[in-house]
Each structure stands twice: as structure tokens, then as C-alpha cells.
Amino acid sequence: DLIIGVFALQGDVREHLAALAECDVVARPVRRPEELASVHALVIPGGESTTMSKLVEIFGMLEPIRERIRGGMPVYGSCAGMIMLADHVLDGRSDQVFFGGIDMVVRRNAFGRQVDSFEANVDLAGVEGDPFHAVFIRAPRVESVGEGVEVLSRISGGDADGTIVAVRQGPLLATAFHPELTGDLRVHALFVEMVRAAAR
Numbered sequence: 001d002l003i004i005g006v007f008a009l010q011g012d013v014r015e016h017l018a019a020l021a022e023c024d025v026v027a028r029p030v031r032r033p034e035e036l037a038s039v040h041a042l043v044i045p046g047g048e049s050t051t052m053s054k055l056v057e058i059f060g061m062l063e064p065i066r067e068r069i070r071g072g073m074p075v076y077g078s079c080a081g082m083i084m085l086a087d088h089v090l091d092g093r094s095d096q097v098f099f100g101g102i103d104m105v106v107r108r109n110a111f112g113r114q115v116d117s118f119e120a121n122v123d124l125a126g127v128e129g130d131p132f133h134a135v136f137i138r139a140p141r142v143e144s145v146g147e148g149v150e151v152l153s154r155i156s157g158g159d160a161d162g163t164i165v166a167v168r169q170g171p172l173l174a175t176a177f178h179p180e181l182t183g184d185l186r187v188h189a190l191f192v193e194m195v196r197a198a199a200r
């Protein structure tokens with residue numbers, strides 16, 4: 001059986017655990033290196049990346065997670081999780097740490113105060129059916145991606161037209177929005193498929 005961990009030091013952990021459980025995998029909270037060792041893949045939730053960063057250091061999880069990422073473990077990050085997976089972060093705290101892995105530049109809290117939170121219907125490569133109803137909450141903005149990064153989704157129309165909101169690089173997946181909050185399981189299902197492919 002596939003075991004997918006949800007990084008559980010901070011953020012909307014329960015929502016991700018519930019979404020994964022509905023995708024027919026075993027979902028488990030992960031806080032410590034021993035727990036990390038027993039999962040095939042990891043989800044990093046939305047939350048607050050500065051707080052997550054502090055807890056990552058307190059719990060000694062920076063190097064263990066970086067090492068698993070280097071070893072090819074599939075990881076999916078939503079919102080703050082996307083920030084944690086970025087190789088380059090703008091407007092982070094000076095002492096903030098990140099796992100990295102996806103060759104992209106993201107800017108924290110970049111949609112401006114008046115649009116702190118917004119929703120948009122977006123098309124997602126690899127996801128069939130209706131557009132995905134994406135919820136953004138003080139989301140990071142992807143400013144650029146490297147050659148190895150596949151852009152899965154962009155906002156279409158409005159002020160943020162063209163903004164990249166979902167990316168994939170090998171076994172790493174990230175969205176600026178929160179599919180765990182809307183009950184649409186298609187992003188989690190896509191990730192589970194990536195995990196199954198990596199396990200084969």
C-alpha cells in the first residue's frame with residue numbers, strides 16, 4: 001500500500017489527510033525524521049511558511065526532507081508548501097529556510113493587500129473535466145520558472161492574467177492555491193498517480 005505523509009508541523013494538515021484518504025492511499029501526519037522514513041511521498045500543506053520554517057528547524061527536519069527530495073521522493077506543496085519547494089523565494093524572512101527542489105522564483109504574499117484572497121477557475125494540464133475552482137489565500141506568485149519546470153496552470157483573464165499557479169518538476173508538484181479546501185480531489189488524485197508511477 002502507498003503511504004503518503006502530510007507534513008504536520010503547521011498548516012491545514014487535516015484537510016490534506018482527508019483528501020488523500022479519499023484517494024485510497026494511507027495518509028499519515030509526519031513530524032519527525034522517523035515518521036518521514038516510513039512514507040513513500042509527502043504533502044506540504046498551506047499555512048504560514050515563516051512559522052513552518054521555524055518549526056522545521058526545531059524538529060530537525062530540514063536536512064532529512066532535503067535528502068529525501070534529492071533521492072526522488074514525490075512531494076506536493078500547496079501555497080505555503082509551494083514556497084517551501086521553491087529554489088528561490090522573494091520577500092521571505094531573512095532567516096527563513098526552504099526545502100527547495102523546484103527551479104522557480106516565487107514571491108510571498110504577492111497579490112497585494114486588496115486581493116489577499118481570491119478565487120479563479122483554472123484549467124490544469126493532466127486534469128480532465130471542468131476547470132478547477134482554485135482558492136488563493138495570501139498566495140505566493142510564481143515569477144519565473146526554469147527550463148525543467150512544466151507549467152500546469154495559469155490564471156486566465158483579469159488582473160492576474162497569465163500568472164502561473166501550478167507547476168511540476170519531475171516528482172515535485174506545487175500549486176499556489178488550496179485544493180484541500182474545496183473538496184475537488186483531482187489535484188490529489190494527480191499527485192497519487194505521480195506517486196504510483198514513481199513507486200513502479
Ligand code: GLN
Nearest residue numbers: 046047048049079080138
Ligand atoms: N502567505 C503564506 C506564507 O507566506 C502562505 C499562505 C497560505 O499557505 N495560504 O507562508
